[in-house]
Amino acid sequence: MNEKQKKVVLWISVVVWMGLIFMFSAQNSTESSSLSGSVVGVILHAIKTIFPDIRQVELNHLQFWIGFFVRKAAHASIYFVLGILVYTAIGKKVSRKKRFLMTVAVCFLYACTDEFHQRYVPGRSCEFRDVCIDTVGALLGIGFVIFINWVRRIKNGRPWKEAVRDIRIHGILWGIAGVIFVIVLCCLYLYLGKNILVTTKYTMKSADIPEAFDGYKILQISDFHSKKFPDNNEGLAKTISALKPDIIVATGDMLNAAQDDDGEVFLELIPKIDPDIPIYYAAGNHETVDEVTDPKSAGVYFEQIAELGVVRLDNEKVVLYKDGESIDLYGLETEMTYYRDRRNPNFDKLKLKSEHIEELIGPAENSRFVVLMAHNPLYFEAYANWGADLTLSGHIHGGMIYVPFKGGMFSPEYSLWPQYYAGDYHMGDKVMFVNRGIGSSGTIPVRILDNPEICLITLEKLQ
Numbered sequence: 497m498n499e500k501q502k503k504v505v506l507w508i509s510v511v512v513w514m515g516l517i518f519m520f521s522a523q524n525s526t527e528s529s530s531l532s533g534s535v536v537g538v539i540l541h542a543i544k545t546i547f548p549d550i551r552q553v554e555l556n557h558l559q560f561w562i563g564f565f566v567r568k569a570a571h572a573s574i575y576f577v578l579g580i581l582v583y584t585a586i587g588k589k590v591s592r593k594k595r596f597l598m599t600v601a602v603c604f605l606y607a608c609t610d611e612f613h614q615r616y617v618p619g620r621s622c623e624f625r626d627v628c629i630d631t632v633g634a635l636l637g638i639g640f641v642i643f644i645n646w647v648r649r650i651k652n653g654r655p656w657k658e659a660v661r662d663i664r665i666h667g668i669l670w671g672i673a674g675v676i677f678v679i680v681l682c683c684l685y686l687y688l689g690k691n692i693l694v695t696t697k698y699t700m701k702s703a704d705i706p707e708a709f710d711g712y713k714i715l716q717i718s719d720f721h722s723k724k725f726p727d728n729n730e731g732l733a734k735t736i737s738a739l740k741p742d743i744i745v746a747t748g749d750m751l752n753a754a755q756d757d758d759g760e761v762f763l764e765l766i767p768k769i770d771p772d773i774p775i776y777y778a779a780g781n782h783e784t785v786d787e788v789t790d791p792k793s794a795g796v797y798f799e800q801i802a803e804l805g806v807v808r809l810d811n812e813k814v815v816l817y818k819d820g821e822s823i824d825l826y827g828l829e830t831e832m833t834y835y836r837d838r839r840n841p842n843f844d845k846l847k848l849k850s851e852h853i854e855e856l857i858g859p860a861e862n863s864r865f866v867v868l869m870a871h872n873p874l875y876f877e878a879y880a881n882w883g884a885d886l887t888l889s890g891h892i893h894g895g896m897i898y899v900p901f902k903g904g905m906f907s908p909e910y911s912l913w914p915q916y917y918a919g920d921y922h923m924g925d926k927v928m929f930v931n932r933g934i935g936s937s938g939t940i941p942v943r944i945l946d947n948p949e950i951c952l953i954t955l956e957k958l959q
Contacts, residue, residue, distance in 0.1 A: 506585035513581055514606060517574055521610050524618045532570065536563045547901060553696070553919025558900060560694055561945055571626055572633030579603055579637025596638060603634035690936065691725060693732060694947045695739065698920055700886050700927055703958040704865045706821035710957040714867070715741035715773075717950050718890025719780070719933025720750040722761040729761070732934075732950075733768035739952050743816065744773055745825070746806070747890045748780020748871035751797070752937050754789060759797040766804045775806045776814065778827030780871035780891060781835045781908075782937070788832070809869065811856045826857050826884070828870040835872060836909040848874075850881040860884065865955075873916035873930045874909060880926035886953070887928040894918045894932030898945040918949075929953060 539562050540555060583599040590598070607630035615622035705712075715736060725732060736744065751759040766775065779787075786794040798808060807814065809827020816823050834848050860866045860883025868884035872891045879887045895904010895917040904917030921928045932949035936942060 503585070503587065506581065506587075510578070510581045510585050513574075513578055517578070517606075517610060518613065520574070521614050522617060532563055532566045535566050539566075550901070551919060554901070554903075556696065557898065557918075557945075560947070561900075568626075568629050571629050572636070575603055575607065575630040575633035576637040576640070578606070579634030580641055582634075583638050583641050592642075599638055600631065600634065604631045607631055607634075690943045690948065692947050693725070693735065693934070694949050695735065696919075696932075696949055696951045697954070698929055698951060699954045699956050700929075701956045701958050702865065702885055702925065704885060705955045705957040706818075706823060706865065707957060708819035708821040709823055709865070709955050712818065712955040713739070713741040714888075714953045714955070715739055715744045715950060716747060716888050716890075716929070716931050716953060717744065717934060718747040718749065718871075718888075718931035719893055719935060720746070720762055720765075721782070721933070721935025721937045722751050722757050722759065723935030723948065724761055729765050730768065733765060736950060737770040737773070740770075741773060741952060742818075743825075744769070744775045745867075745869055745888055746775060746777040747869045747888050747931065748778055749782040749890065749933070749935075749937075750777070750780075751782060751786070752935075753782040753785035755937075758793060759800070763797075763800055763804065766801065766806060771805070776825060776827065776869070777801065777806050777808045778869035778871065779808070779810065779829045781832065784829065784832055784835075813857065823865040823867060824861065825867045826860075826869065828853060828857055828868060828879075830856070830870075830872070834875070836911075848878045850878045850883075853878060853882040872909075873921075873928060876916060876921060876923060876928045879928065880923045884928075885926060887926075888931070888953070889916070889928060890931040890933050892917045892930060892932075893936060893943070894946040894949070896936070896942060896944070896946060900945070904946070 536559060540559055543558065544550065544555070579599060582602050583595060586595050586598055588595075604627070607627045610630070611622045611624070611627055717736070723729075750762040751757045769775075783794065783797075786797070802808065809825070810829050811827065813824055813826045816825055830848060833846060862883060866883055866885050868879055868882075868887045870879055870884075870887055870889055873887075873889035874891075876887065876889075892904060892907050892909075892914050895906055895914060897905040899905055902913070904914060905912060907914035907917070916928065916930050918930050918932045921930065929951060931951050932946060934948040934950070
C-alpha cells in the first residue's frame with residue numbers, strides 16, 4: 497500500500513469513527529443511560545460487597561457521581577481515539593506544531609457539532625463542559641501518538657541527547673497543559689457541585705400513617721440561601737412541579753443573613769411553582785438572625801411570602817386533611833442559643849431537651865402521625881423523644897465536601913465529620929431526614945461531590 501492509499505484509508509477511518517460518535521449521540525437518554533447503567537451497576541455491586549454496612553443514601557450519592565464519571569470517561573475515550581486517528585491522518589509532511597493545532601481544531605469543532613446535535617435528541621442536552629471533556633480526550637490521544645513516535649525514533653537509532661532534549665521541551669509543554677487541566681478540573685468540580693440539582697426519593701414507612709395518606713408526597717427544600725441557577729431557577733421550579741407533591745415544606749435558611757439579602761430570589765421562585773401545591777415554611781438560623789439584627793427587613797420578607805400563599809409555622813401546628821383523615825405538621829423555630837457560636841465556650845454543654853420543645857410548640861399526640869420541621873438535625877434524640885415520627889431537617893449542607901465512604905466533612909456547627917449530614921437516620925421507629933440543601937453560605941461556600949438537593953418523601957402505611 498503506497499502513501500496515498502494509506503492516507504485515504506486513514507481519513508476513511510476518521511470519517512467512520514466520527515459516524516460512530518454520531519450514532520452514539522443519536523441515542524435517546526434511555527438508551528444512553530442503559531449502556532452506562534450496566535457499568536455503574538457492576539461497580540455498585542462491588543462496593544456493596546466490600547462495604548456491606550454502607551447506607552443507601554451514600555450508595556445513591558455514589559451512583560450519581562460514578563454514573564457521571566463513567567459517562568464522561570466514555571466521552572473522553574472516544575475522542576481519545578479520534579485524536580489519534582486525526583493526528584495520524586494529517587501525516588508527517590505537516591510540521592508538528594501545525595499538525596497538533598489542526599488536530600485539536602478538528603476534534604474541538606466536531607465535539608461542538610456533536611453537542612449541538614444532542615440538543616435535538618429526546619432527553620439529551622447540549623453542554624459546553626462536554627465539549628471541553630471531549631477535547632481533553634483528544635489531547636490525550638495526540639499525546640499518546642507523540643509518545644509512541646518518540647519511542648520509535650529512539651529505537652531507530654536517534655541519539656539519546658537529542659531525544660532527552662526533545663522530551664524535556666515536550667515535558668514542559670505537557671506539564672503546563674497538565675496544570676491547566678487540573679485547574680479546569682477543579683473549576684468543573686466546583687461548578688458541578690453547586691449547579692447540578694439532584695432529586696432524592698425516600699419512602700417513610702409506618703403503621704401510624706393513616707390509610708388516606710398512603711402514597712402522600714412531601715417535597716422538602718432546605719438551605720436555599722438565595723441560590724440562583726444559570727437558568728434563573730426555571731428548571732428548579734419545573735422539577736418541583738413535575739414531581740406533583742401534595743405539599744412542599746421549606747425547612748429554613750431560604751436567604752442569607754447579614755448579607756443585604758432581602759430574600760428576593762426565593763420570593764421570585766415561589767410564583768414559578770405550581771400554585772395548587774401548598775407550601776409550609778419553618779425558619780432556620782439565618783432567618784432567626786435577621787429577625788434579631790434587622791427585624792424590619794425580616795418582617796417585610798415574611799409578609800411577602802405570606803402574600804404569596806406560603807404558610808409559616810413559627811412554633812405552630814397545622815393539621816393536614818385527606819379523605820376524612822389527618823396528620824399533624826409542626827414547625828419548630830428554636831432560639832439562636834441552640835446553634836453553635838464560636839464565642840460561646842459552653843455550647844457543647846447546651847442540649848435541646850424534649851421538654852423545651854414542648855414549651856415551644858406544645859405536646860405531640862401519640863395517637864397521631866406527627867411530622868416535624870426542625871432546621872438543625874443536631875437534636876434528633878430530642879425530636880424523637882418529643883414525639884416526632886418524621887423529622888425534616890437541613891442546616892449541614894451535606895457536609896459541604898463529601899468524602900466517599902466517610903461522609904460529609906464540615907458542619908456549620910463548627911465541627912468535622914458531623915453525625916447527621918444527609919439522608920435518613922433512625923431511632924427506633926422514629927425517622928429523621930436531613931436535606932443537603934440547595935445553596936451555600938458562610939465560611940466555606942463550596943460544594944464538592946455534594947450536589948444541591950430536593951427531597952421527595954413518600955408516606956407508606958405498613959399493614
